[in-house]
Amino acid sequence: MDFIIQNILNALQWGSFYALIALGYTLVYGVLRLINFAHGDIFMVGAYISFFVAGFLLGPIVGLSPAMTFVVTVPLTMFLTSLVGVTLERIAYRPLRRKGAHRLYVVITALMCGLILEYSNLAVLGASRLKFPELIEKQIWNIGGITLTNLKVLVIVTAILVFLFLQWVVIKTRVGMAMRAISYDKFAIPLMGIPIDTIIVFTFVLGSGFAGLAGLLFAMSYPVLEPFMGMLIGWKAFIAAVVGGIGDIKGAFVGGFLLGFIEVGVVTVFPSTYRDLFAFTILLIILWMKPTGLFGMPQSTKI
């Protein structure tokens, strides 16, 4: 029993990262119908930004305590990462949108942007890995044979809070209403006096900001940073978002945790070579039965 609960906790932590990244995919897709393939790499950039921010704050010039550093690093990382997301939108996606390019070209541009982020990181910082400093003092709690750390709890709670927050933004606020409206009809919306570019920038701020937060938490949980860390996890989170029903906040959240549970579950029972085989077979079956994903709505044109 301990064994099962322990693995459920492991899966919750791992799934939290998928969920956090999948939420960013789904936000941008929901508004622009654009699969932002650079999202996994924005997550990577977020981890690196948090590394430098934390390093600077801990360093001799500022000299904050680790706990204070964490408190300051969270908003600063989210802010700086959202700037990266907005810059990408500004220099890569918006010009194409203005020229009325087909969505396919924008998706390819996104893929290229991701590769540019990876390889410019490799060129600037080199291939050597970086060690993320310890920001919050680790506490290991042992409750009846089950061990969990404060960091694990923090990650899981954050994923849930981010989900609730985004759900609230999209459903209850005026900006959220505008986002849903753009998704519904991109051409009629400007006629209603809604500033479409502002809303799109806001979407990118939200998506990239939370990718930055995910990057920070990831770097704290797995403190070895490398330029390609966002690639695989980004793709998998994208698949999680699709299985959940891309464009739907709830879908991304559930899809992320579902993938986390399947992966950890398979590894517990079988050798790790079978993990991706089983995980993606299960996801394929889900899509086969429900092609729009668990919570997705049928759409006439999709990529």
Added chain:
Amino acid sequence: MKRLLTALFITCLAIMLAVPAMAANTIKIGFNIPLTGDIPEVGEGSKNAAEMYLADINGAGGLDVGGKKYMLEFIYMDNEAKAESAVNAALKLIEQEEVVAIIGPNSSKQAVPAGGTCNDNRVPMISPWSTNPDTTKDRPWVFRAAFLDPFQGPVVADFAAKKFGAKTAAVLFDISNDYSKGLAEIFKSSWEAKGLGPVVAFESHGTKDQDFSAQLTSIIAAKPDFIFVPDNYNQVALIIPQARDLGYKGPFMGSDSWGTPDLIKLCGEQCFGQYFSTHYAAAGAKGATKVFIDRYMEKYGSEPADYAALTWDSIGLLVEGIKNAGKVESSPRKMRQAIRDGLAAIKSFDGITGSSKFDAQGDPIKCAVVVNISDTGKFVFEQSVCP
């Protein structure tokens, strides 16, 4: 515009044709090393050692072969620490650069496939760091400077049994890495052959994995006396802290892939106090080894890791092979044959990682050392194990 392009094209072509012609008095040696990818530190160390060797030889006017001096030329090719890239890098060195011999790849994951390529193309290859038997097995053109895993596995098992008084063991290894998988299996059979107790957990992961909690939960539930982790240093730095987070308090035991300064940078205090088997210990070295370490420290500001020392020895072996060949042929194909025969003729070799004898397979028989990671993050010699 068109004319300009044609002119450029012709110039490029002329340069490409002229370069091999100019290089008549040099011996070209290729290096197939991981300068980027998962283990960039390994490629960097190898390159540093090679540059030092090159400066020594060429600074003295070149290598004396059969009474004539030849300059050496080293060509470094990045294999990105990937198996398929290592094969491509080997082919590029053989076909485009026309090298007469190749040093590397370092780890078995790349050395096993690249060894096949070199053997098929009849080019002598020396792997400095590869310990998997398959690298040189039935390959007359492939040599190595390191001991083999069938020797390293029992060394680890014996040491752990004595030091930790262990009865049961667990293994966590990288299933897509020839080195890790091979060593894990050899360790398992040699532990079970001791008859102290079983290997209670034998868990695997993939190369790009970052979360090991599921495997570690299974391992910890099996209550082993120690965990053997024959993994690359970047994964070790994730595995040990995660195991501690899950409540494991026992010791870890590692293999020669742990021995890089980056292990301490990435893993920090969590790795202190653990043991691993390796090729040599920098702390407390004597003689030629100490001279090498001091020179390396002075030049690059850090202690040379085992792969740097083994690269140095590999070049030493190759130079010995070239000297045995007796003369330099202008055709790369004839030269390759002569070097191979020269290498095969070496019966014993005194290197900075110890002296070794060579068996029929072209594999060295040499001692291993077990190293302890001290409380200051230094690799301290614990004991030496000879075959």
